Amino acid sequence: MKEVSFESDYIAGAHPEILKALVDTNLECLSGYGTDRYCDSAKEKIKKACNCPEAEVEFLVGGTQTNSIIISTMLKGYEGVIAAKTGHISLHEAGAVEYSGIKVLEIEGKDGKLDAKNVKKYIEDFYDDGSFEHMVFPGMVYISQPTEYGTLYTKEELEALSKVCKEYKIPLFADGARLIYALSSKESDVTLEDMARLTDVFYIGGTKAGCLCGEAVVFTKNNRPKHFINLVKKRGGLLAKGRLLGVQFDALFTNDTYKKIGDYAIDMASKLIDIIEKSGKEFYLKSPTNQQFIIFENKELKAFMEKVKVSFWEKYDETHTVVRLATSWSTSEKDLEILEKEL
């Protein structure tokens, strides 16, 4: 019996197309550590999808790992990374960036997003400070697309951030753990090509897009750190059976599977929004992507969660709680029906 769950977008195993690819290639003999033909093929397909032939693509296992590896291999010793206070690296990665010796320079955002003006002001103020040589240099800007709240940067906003980063010669890095949902969102004007053009490095999340695991890092400006594989191994991130990542991403970028998965989840999210609105429940945040946040009375919530799994997000007040509902390729019409009944 399949439970009804909107707990996250990684509650199921692999998307059928991805699973099929794993099964089909299972008996092939392939060399390890990402040197196999599926990794090669997946890299080419991703570069093409980004329309960025000069890109360098690498596969890593999970999101926190990817963030800390990218940040710690790209920054110089005197630099830190600017991020929103609500950024995943600021709050929800157990201090992984700091574990690699680097400070996250947290600044205020709005609905999870950084404003280019504030970033610029932060950097200007830094260089205006009399003792800046004793402080952590701003060495990178980290954003998430979509953000941790499911919100989106517009192309204009990304262009503004990119401009600030170029001005100060520091990379713009986009955490795309859920990037496919941004690309499929009806409110987004940002394409994969834009991501490659406007950031210096970003990644396309696999784990939350129907893979069993895996994140595809795209270095867009001939800026992959030297001996990157060695640096990944040193940080415990190198997979012996690199094929596990190559095969999955190859499938994800064959026949636009990643787009279909994104489109489907966004479609289900739009139905989800309708159901919530009809139910009279109050939105904490109605997002243009696959995550929706609603406010529950605590006493109602317990009974509800026996029928439908959702994710605790945060305490709203003494008597209310914010919960998150996410859709994905594995969300079914049946799930929505049951939700509608129980909400």
Added chain:
Amino acid sequence: MKEVSFESDYIAGAHPEILKALVDTNLECLSGYGTDRYCDSAKEKIKKACNCPEAEVEFLVGGTQTNSIIISTMLKGYEGVIAAKTGHISLHEAGAVEYSGIKVLEIEGKDGKLDAKNVKKYIEDFYDDGSFEHMVFPGMVYISQPTEYGTLYTKEELEALSKVCKEYKIPLFADGARLIYALSSKESDVTLEDMARLTDVFYIGGTKAGCLCGEAVVFTKNNRPKHFINLVKKRGGLLAKGRLLGVQFDALFTNDTYKKIGDYAIDMASKLIDIIEKSGKEFYLKSPTNQQFIIFENKELKAFMEKVKVSFWEKYDETHTVVRLATSWSTSEKDLEILEKEL
């Protein structure tokens, strides 16, 4: 077309039983980060197989990651880890242990193995040194079973190492990336139960035992570091879809699949040894497990490797090279036939 390859024991995908389990459970909705029922079930089965009900089992993704996480979460700030110079952590992990701030205290071994007497002498000499307060304290002993050369510790040797560690109150840690081949070796008198009894922590490798990835860490003495999941996340090792590890290890420990995989590979290795012996090729090291090391003339090697994939091990002399051949669940009789013809 399947290539003929003895390159390693991780050239194929997942063992059919493991792949089947992944497929069968694929659509189930499960919570993340190792809290699912398959992780629970796999842990129970492993504890039972170890006859160690008090054990605490945790799943990690890869071997280097596992080594550096275990070492860096179990040692105190003033301690380092004793290992053989040829140990995987000493030589082939790109300095991952040091990346976590810890020194590997390398001592001489023999055929990849540490001798309890030498370990004891090293520790005694340390405390005899007038300036030991300015030195790295020996805080753990790291061994591999089987070793990087495919050799094995006997029960007596493990008991001797265990005794030294107990005397100095430091943990004995066994890297079992290929443990199943030690357990199945005809020359071994060490059981899984012995491993649990004689070490303080060890792991059962999945990656090299037919999983797509995964290592099962067994803390045997109520000594799992507090908030271990947090420490794993901080080090980038926490998998969102923890089920990927749980389902695979559950399958590996159902119906003794791990033993069958080990026994099969050892059987194939024994046939491999026969073929090598018949061929007249010289062994660099004939091991009791699934890895064999032979010496090739360089000019022969190139032609040979066009037919059969093997792994470069090390330069033997100006005109000879040591190569490694490994067997696994995916080695076929056909592979051996072709090898026999080409050798």
Added chain:
Amino acid sequence: MKEVSFESDYIAGAHPEILKALVDTNLECLSGYGTDRYCDSAKEKIKKACNCPEAEVEFLVGGTQTNSIIISTMLKGYEGVIAAKTGHISLHEAGAVEYSGIKVLEIEGKDGKLDAKNVKKYIEDFYDDGSFEHMVFPGMVYISQPTEYGTLYTKEELEALSKVCKEYKIPLFADGARLIYALSSKESDVTLEDMARLTDVFYIGGTKAGCLCGEAVVFTKNNRPKHFINLVKKRGGLLAKGRLLGVQFDALFTNDTYKKIGDYAIDMASKLIDIIEKSGKEFYLKSPTNQQFIIFENKELKAFMEKVKVSFWEKYDETHTVVRLATSWSTSEKDLEILEKEL
């Protein structure tokens, strides 16, 4: 010719009493690394001044080093340190705490001070968060007495902070780089004994109190990390000629020299305040300790700084700048006269 400088409280060499002690003991043969009789004597005197016989005292060289050593040796692997955003460790130590792998959990303060209620709320919110196992645990509270703005915690405020820390069983750590000026301040009701009683660890700054270098760390609750000297050496903080610190602190705590130095500087600061007030210059922050912050018009400032050295603090607005003036044992009546003339 001695310049007129209010740039900081560490512009001169050693206070005459301290210099005399260095000269007097110069030819004595003493063992290294803090094992000499002056270190012993200084430790006893400090314990006595703190009325805390069970205290353990250790000497380190500088403030940033001391902060990062205390924090990194006292915290557990899953913990971070709560500090005000304006705290020295948050802003002005080049990321030294993060270099040791630890996150500074920055929260809003007021005039450089943390409020116990806000600290309690932060910790409560942390444990209320559904995903706190994926976050950095609050493992210590860091405050400065006086703060970076020269402001002071009252005894009541310290008691409130201490209570919160006790409730959550985490240490309260006070950075006392300028502690002597807090102790001598006329507005302070906090004694050295209170510091020892209410904090778990604090230090008495020597560098800014008339020593050439040195900070005396006081572990007040039998909580000095095991093998502390080894941990200090590992972090590059162990001085071969430990006597340099022992002799200076021994002099500082002989005949209440530290009090006399503090009282003198506070007296000079009070005269400084009078001069500033008479001058009509606007205070940015008038502090009860030895640092005063005033606002200058940019065009005036340049000319002024040719006559009197002060410290750039921060940009106030496009046409104004905040500067800091500090007094110390080396501030003379003559200095004040010249300042009065030039202001």
Added chain:
Amino acid sequence: MKEVSFESDYIAGAHPEILKALVDTNLECLSGYGTDRYCDSAKEKIKKACNCPEAEVEFLVGGTQTNSIIISTMLKGYEGVIAAKTGHISLHEAGAVEYSGIKVLEIEGKDGKLDAKNVKKYIEDFYDDGSFEHMVFPGMVYISQPTEYGTLYTKEELEALSKVCKEYKIPLFADGARLIYALSSKESDVTLEDMARLTDVFYIGGTKAGCLCGEAVVFTKNNRPKHFINLVKKRGGLLAKGRLLGVQFDALFTNDTYKKIGDYAIDMASKLIDIIEKSGKEFYLKSPTNQQFIIFENKELKAFMEKVKVSFWEKYDETHTVVRLATSWSTSEKDLEILEKEL
């Protein structure tokens, strides 16, 4: 009463010339963090003494700190440092290099010295290894001049090491904690100018040369890491009263004080050797610098050490111990007389 001690070359305070400079400059108002005129002057004098106008000189506090700062700021993320097993960074710095995330690649030396041929072979073997991308790259060669055993590299030996380093484009780093004794040794043909020419970075120890503390780092090839002061602060090594280092090194390099100190100690060491030889005690190692190592019967040693302080070096066998005797500027003829009587 001055004890008779040959325990080390850092048992006394500051050499009189250095102490005088500290006293003479004590009341001058100077800016902090190494920006004062004495630091500037000392840097110029050192560059001149090295006949290396393009050198960049920086002052740090202690030896272990200096080693770990130089190594961790100069290496790339995938590199480690080659050192003799008996090197100070390998054995006696509590793992400070590893604390900064870097592996010390220990190779066999002889009498504390590395042989250029062995270094070259190590690097060649590294690149010959099939899996070198998974290993720590040799990124620097660390030597000590004189070594931890008081032995010396000849100019020819340094040239050979320098050549290997140039060939592989990695820096040669010389730990000169006791460099002045090498420069003054009668058996040495290596000048300060040679050190600057043949190494990429080295330091001139102050602590063991009559300073209270301090090491002068000389970057000889326009290779000082960018924002070095920031990197030093991040590692807890930046001194607020940088003058303490500047004034001392300025005195050390005025009127060849450093040479006089070295020459005197070497002269005393030669008398020390005579006394030891006359006594019939067996040398463990008779060095051409200021440290001598002799073998004592354990039962004699205790009585002897009540009269004369020496340093325990290592256990020789069950009934014998190696002790070290060091001379310095503070060694007197009287000390030698008493030693002669007691030996």
